[in-house]
Amino acid sequence: MSGRARRAGAPPPAAASAVPDVLGPGLSVVFCGINPGFVSDAAKAHFANPRNDFWRLLEAAGFTSRLYEPAEQFEVLREGIGLTNAAPRTTRGSGDLRRADFAGAADRLEELALELRPAWIAFVGKEAYRGTFNERPELGVQGRRLGETQLFVLPSTSPANAAVPWEERLRWFRKLRESVPKARQVTREP
Numbered sequence: 001m002s003g004r005a006r007r008a009g010a011p012p013p014a015a016a017s018a019v020p021d022v023l024g025p026g027l028s029v030v031f032c033g034i035n036p037g038f039v040s041d042a043a044k045a046h047f048a049n050p051r052n053d054f055w056r057l058l059e060a061a062g063f064t065s066r067l068y069e070p071a072e073q074f075e076v077l078r079e080g081i082g083l084t085n086a087a088p089r090t091t092r093g094s095g096d097l098r099r100a101d102f103a104g105a106a107d108r109l110e111e112l113a114l115e116l117r118p119a120w121i122a123f124v125g126k127e128a129y130r131g132t133f134n135e136r137p138e139l140g141v142q143g144r145r146l147g148e149t150q151l152f153v154l155p156s157t158s159p160a161n162a163a164v165p166w167e168e169r170l171r172w173f174r175k176l177r178e179s180v181p182k183a184r185q186v187t188r189e190p
Contacts, residue, residue: 018036022083023084029120030082030116032121032122033086034085034128035088035101036088043070054157061176063177064081119149120176121146124157129151139153139172140172154173
């Protein structure tokens with residue numbers, strides 16, 4: 001069977017999401033989600049599900065000067081924050097992703113790190129990191145780097161991860177926030 005042929009009854013390949021990368025040079029941190037959900041895809045915005053705690057956690061941890069709405073996602077560039085996803089395919093939940101959905105993710109993030117030089121890439125959920133590198137991470141700072149960019153794994157902010165309480169999620173966001181200024185001082189060129 002050729003690469004273009006499909007098995008009878010197999011679903012057609014899904015198109016990449018309408019959610020754009022929010023990136024620029026020299027950011028303090030790029031938050032990398034697992035993949036867009038249906039609400040985010042429809043809104044063309046990261047973490048758009050109103051039950052997702054991402055935007056509230058950014059403010060509560062001190063990453064942003066105010067609470068942003070998903071539709072304002074490009075405004076966070078001024079706060080030194082970028083946004084991307086490990087897998088571009090829109091699904092109901094991360095459990096619907098396949099290994100192939102993460103093909104090229106590690107190379108793409110390495111290229112992003114070398115070109116844009118963010119101090120940190122923070123994976124929002126262990127599955128974002130695991131899908132990218134095919135390794136099971138612990139929460140927190142990772143031993144791996146992409147160029148000079150340090151990596152951090154946060155708990156997922158998805159409503160599907162409701163078993164992890166708000167305070168626990170906030171603790172990890174604050175732990176990353178405490179590390180970000182130090183990273184910026186180390187990676188700045190004289």
